[in-house]
Amino acid sequence: MNKFLRRFKNALAGLVTIINKDSNFVVHVICAVIVIVMGIIFNLDTYEWLWIIVAIFSVLTAEILNTSIEYVVDMVTKDFHILAKHAKDTAAFAVFVTSMMALIIGIIIFLPKIIHIF
Numbered sequence: 545m546n547k548f549l550r551r552f553k554n555a556l557a558g559l560v561t562i563i564n565k566d567s568n569f570v571v572h573v574i575c576a577v578i579v580i581v582m583g584i585i586f587n588l589d590t591y592e593w594l595w596i597i598v599a600i601f602s603v604l605t606a607e608i609l610n611t612s613i614e615y616v617v618d619m620v621t622k623d624f625h626i627l628a629k630h631a632k633d634t635a636a637f638a639v640f641v642t643s644m645m646a647l648i649i650g651i652i653i654f655l656p657k658i659i660h661i662f
């Protein structure tokens with residue numbers, strides 16, 4: 545198998561792992577689908593779509609890296625360790641910060657359009 549195919553296969557295995565292990569990831573994907581449907585309904589322009597794409601992929605990437613960090617921490621120790629706690633908590637905080645960015649982008653793009661309806 546060539547290098548590219550092997551990397552693709554590994555990435556696909558990562559996707560399967562994330563879907564099985566991380567229910568939050570599935571929730572984020574469902575939210576992304578809802579936002580995309582809203583974008584179609586509100587007929588977003590190119591720049592608005594670009595911001596939505598940045599928001600969606602940032603949150604998904606943060607969630608994937610959070611799960612990845614959880615795996616590494618669990619591999620190192622199953623016992624309580626303050627550094628394990630810091631590693632997992634800060635990784636979770638990264639997801640929170642990215643989600644806040646996505647929320648702000650969503651509000652800036654969709655709120656004026658929703659207000660305009662009423």
Ligand SMILES: Nc1ncnc2c1ncn2[C@@H]1O[C@H](COP(=O)(O)OP(=O)(O)OP(=O)(O)O)[C@@H](O)[C@H]1O
Binds near residue numbers: 621629
């Ligand atoms: N080995 C550990 N030592 C100290 N604290 C830990 C340890 N493992 C987990 N924790 C604490 O428990 C919290 C939850 O950890 P857990 O591994 O269950 O992740 P989670 O946020 O519930 O993620 P998921 O639901 O995706 O598995 C962490 O954020 C951390 O504060």
